[in-house]
Amino acid sequence: MEVVRPEFVPDASLSHEDMEALQRGIAETAVFEDDLPVDPARVCGGSGGASEPATDDAQTSLADATDSGDAATATDSGVPAEAPPLVAGVDQAFVDDHAVSAVVLLRGGEVIERVYAVEPVEIPYIPGLLSFREGTAILSAFDALSRDPDLALVDGSGRIHFREAGIATHVGVTLDLPTVGVAKSLLCGAPRESLDRKLPQGARVAIEADGDVATAEPGTRIGDAVQTRQFENSDRYVNPLIVSPGHRVGADTAADAVLACAAGYKLPEPTRLADQYADEVKAEVREELD
């Protein structure tokens, strides 16, 4: 798919000041409410999501996958059955000075396409400016994708960001694609309840803007901590994921989508499979580098 807003394409040669200015523009353009082409409740596996105590039923097929032919959508029973939404997962891996961005596209829990791109990284990791380091590789991978996803889950923050323009928001606005940010730790903002305790699977704790979020009124809900997985018979516990709207998705739907895509692992399937694919590609790309 292609870039819809060229003015927001991440440019690593900008000064930090200009990068921040660009982020403010991105945040003003971003839509933090539902504006999806599909029913958010059906985003992933045809069945439910993770709300059930993890029995080891469908552990999902190992992704090797070439793909499938296109099955027609038409049904001959009375009502036209809509095909499940196309959900993409995005994640990166690094090899020396190169970023490997992987995008895995799923429909009803099935992998239908996988693409990747390798781009040299121009700048170091700087909290708050992550998209300027990884954005080029991500857009390059999306350019190789043959169809447009209905929704994409991106590793990292979306609205939970100092200027409400995390990597999920940056990518979403640039492509005008509905996105959700899925991070493993909190960049900024304040949980309304302590996260240092064992939360039950399916639980959500709102994250609100605090003084670190320069563009939002303190108290604004900018995302949630979401418990996609939890141990049953143990004193140990799994930390929640930090989920936030990227673009064209509200906080409730962002959390709904992540929980709907959870299949027994902490990470939702799209992101988990993209993470796995990025590692595979990394191993191969590792050699063809001088």
Place this chain on the structure above:
DNA sequence: GCGACAG
């Protein structure tokens, strides 16, 4: 000056 910070 100090703290604090996705991947």
Place this chain on the structure above:
DNA sequence: ATCTTGTCGC
């Protein structure tokens, strides 16, 4: 993110 053994839980 990346470098890694063992350990725990399901």
